Amino acid sequence: MSAGGVEALASEVRSGARSGREVVEESLGAIEDRNPDLAAFLRVMADEARAAADRVDAMVRAGDDPGPLAGVPVALKDNFCTRGVPTTCGSKILDGWRPPYSATVVRRLVDAGAVIVGKTNLDEFAMGSSTENSAFGATHNPHDPARVPGGSSGGSAAAVGADLVPLSFGSDTGGSIRQPASFCGVVGVKPTYGLVSRYGLVAFASSLDQIGPFGRSVRDAAVGLEVVAGHDPADSTSIHGDAPAVTPRLDEGVEGLRVGLVRELTGVDGLQPEVAQATSSAATALEAAGAIVDEVSVPSAAEALSAYYLLAPAEASSNLARFDGVRYGLRVDGDDVESMMAATRAAGFGAEVKRRIMLGTYALSAGYYDAYYGTAQRVRTLVIRDFDDVYRDHDVLLSPTSPTTAFALGERVDDPLAMYLSDVCTVPSNLSGHPAMNVPFGTDAAGLPIGVQVLAPALGEPVMFRVARAIELAALEGVSS
Amino acid sequence: MTGERITRDDVEHVARLARLALTDDEVALFSEQLSVILEHAARVSALPTEGVPPSTHPLPLRNVLRPDQVGPTLDRGEVLAQAPEAEDDRIRVPRIFGEEQ
Amino acid sequence: MSVEPVIGLEVHAELATATKLFCGCPNEFGAEANTNVCPVCLGLPGSLPVLNEKVVEYALRVGEAMHFTVPEESIFARKNYFYPDMPKDFQISQYEDPICVDGYLDVDGARIGVERAHIEEDTGKTTHVGGGGRIHDARHSLIDYNRAGVPLLEIVSRPDIRSAEQARGYAEQLRAVLTAIGVSDVKMEEGSMRIDANVSVRPEGSSELGTKVEVKNMNSLRSLTRAIDFEIQRQSDAWERGERIVQETRHWDEDDGRTHGMRSKEEAFDYRYFPEPDLVPVSPDAGMRDAVREAMPELPAARHRRLVEDWGITDHDAQVLVGNPALADYAERAVAALEGGSARDVVNWSTGDVLAHLNETGLSAEVLPLAPDGLAELVGLVADGTLSRNLAQDVLAEALTDGKRPERIVADRSLAQVSDEGELVTVLDALITENPDEVSRYREGDDKTRKKLRGFFMGQAMKATKGQGNPQLLNRLLDERLEARGEG
């Protein structure tokens, strides 16, 4: 369906060469075939999608331009608010909730002619690295159904990885776009914090959350990002001014760009040798394409994970307080308000969410604030400073996206710390607010996709995508194998 | 902050603050797991953070303000329809034992 | 050894903005339940706050008026606790870095320190059903979120207040300042101004602070003074008996005139404050500060001075006017429209009949049907002798109620004072002719008789002119007639 990419697909629909309806039927058919096995989608919006495609076709017939994503089927992680359509966040606690409004990103996609085909599975409230923490069951990796798709945006990654849709979106708080992209062999982007509006994204950790695209190619992801990026007055943390254009310079190559291999992330504990090998092959390929590659140090990068696992749960414990059984979603009766709330939350939240709420509440509570939360915020400053230092003489950085390829379903569910450690390479960019993306680069012995991560300074998306494109070209040429 | 053990009492206290009714098994499990996780998290104190200012945010934004202009409100029917229980155009909750804040 | 009370007040004032603190919902009192709500103030998942610029402007105005320091940067924080009328189960407030610090307010010659003023959001309103509407006995509760997210400024005084009377003075002065600078309606009855008092006692002469008790639930200035007086007495008695005073929150009960300890919770509050990640810091720059300074209305103390000097009115009258800024505005506009009479006349009417009317009807002077130049017209009618004071009072009563212009009322009711000498002479001559006995008795009588008969003639003359005869003129003409005959 997306052989020619998102741009080609949209231009076929805009020119009338193909109808939006035909494109969406193809996507819905693929979902119908594969979703029972993959469980990538929590909800398929077949009727809404057909109606939206018909509206696009009507615009084309009327001579109007439906926009750059005309007729392109798009899947959304189920923590994006969609007006009138159940939004579950993979949790029982939002049982029956239909948001009375849509996220800014959803509105921008629809305004660009995209056709929303469904809501995808995720770890409950985006907390997890395997999509096994969903209250509605795990999603399977399209490359091996016995393995996880990664998480928390596992459904969106699997939907693109299985070619059910050409474009999907997720949210990334500590790697939740990049790591599943890596596991599913697709491109996944966490943009600069503030580049994409968070309005209507159900918050996990507000100062870390960022929305980004998944695509089959670097170009598709760039097109998706350009549609949703840009200032939104409804989000106080939205960057002012125009978003940097990414697609125009995508194929300019990497001649003369300075690329740093992050020592602390290429030498993490438990790094799968094939992943280490792929990262250095990618570096070699960039060098061959004219980039200047050297090894750099981001000293605080390793401790970033510890800081992350204090900051993110702390913010989450507060963001998730509102799920109390009063105004929407699940309510479990109780004698008085306090017991009703405690019973509702006990029944509505899964184990991982409860664990993080407990962790965050503890880290913020009297007597521990300075030692835990306060210190973690100072480490955050150090991470930002360390990156600033490195970017003084580097354009981008390179590292593995995840220490391993996709692990088996059930392998890590009883060991939360092991699960957390799989975020070690992705978390630093969330703390610094910088952009980073996954580019598929070869496979391991089991045939599972390997991903490399390209990191850039704030608003460095144009150069980050150029480097990603160069890595993608090298992979296509077989350099990775 | 040397990764001290989280006792069952700690877990129960935090669970009350967080309005989570935990089972005995959960209390035991969390006291175990939180100890392990916090021990790892305690590594933050290994870095030289003295004199380093805290960062709440990755952005240097200041003074993001909106004009004092009335915007759209939600339809009350839609709001109340989402609530588990409503009465007299208001959202109904069990009695509030305890005190007003 | 006698004890000295130490009092600090925490005042929550709702800011009179058009919209709420973080969303565009109308900020209005008395709307139908749950109609002024949106995803933001309902705390719906995914919604985000954006700060109302007017709130910052108003806070800076308060900063100017109360001599606060405005730090370079102020930060919002989340105060975390579960309560069903708080949609997010945390309140966005300011904690370590409020927008205003270290100000003061002069109250009857004493300087009361004000520690801080910070911005925060209000909660929804809970109605308790069953058990007489009391929280502990209620069967269930109902919540209206219209008030959730309404902007509040919490103004925290230092423990510089030494009596209930002074606390009242502080509250009155604060109310006058907030009204004058147009940032709040400060109506305690509607809850747009809420006051909590921290009360402790200590041995006279000591500089240490005693254990403080927080007293809540006072909904008028009168209950504020009563509650503080009660609490001082309660603590003094306890002190004398050698009992320990417990740190607690106590509720004032208007009905039994006592404060009551509230059920103590199992756990101490742990609000887990942390910086609000969905908002960015506020750093009022020179431009914002200057704009506020330039737009600053006159403060009550300055207005008081000006009115006394310019109009020659008493301190007391100036106090009354400044305490009711809308009335003062009304009087100022009336004075500006005067064509006859003086500013003092305007003030007399304003602080007398007009104020009485406002109190009776509960109206504000801004919405009086009679425009200020109508009052000026009335003053003119008295000054040029068209109306007597008594008649003017009648006319004003009607004008205040239905907004009719005084001149119009005078014309419609033919009320103008009869000052036409010819008309009055005719009336008097007829009287004298019709009452020859009385005339003779007057002329022959002693002082007492003459006085009595003069009264009789005046009464008859007033009756004949339906009360509209100009009394001074009638007196003179009657004298001429009674005395002239006596000589002739």
Ligand SMILES: [Zn+2]
């Ligand atoms: Zn609102």
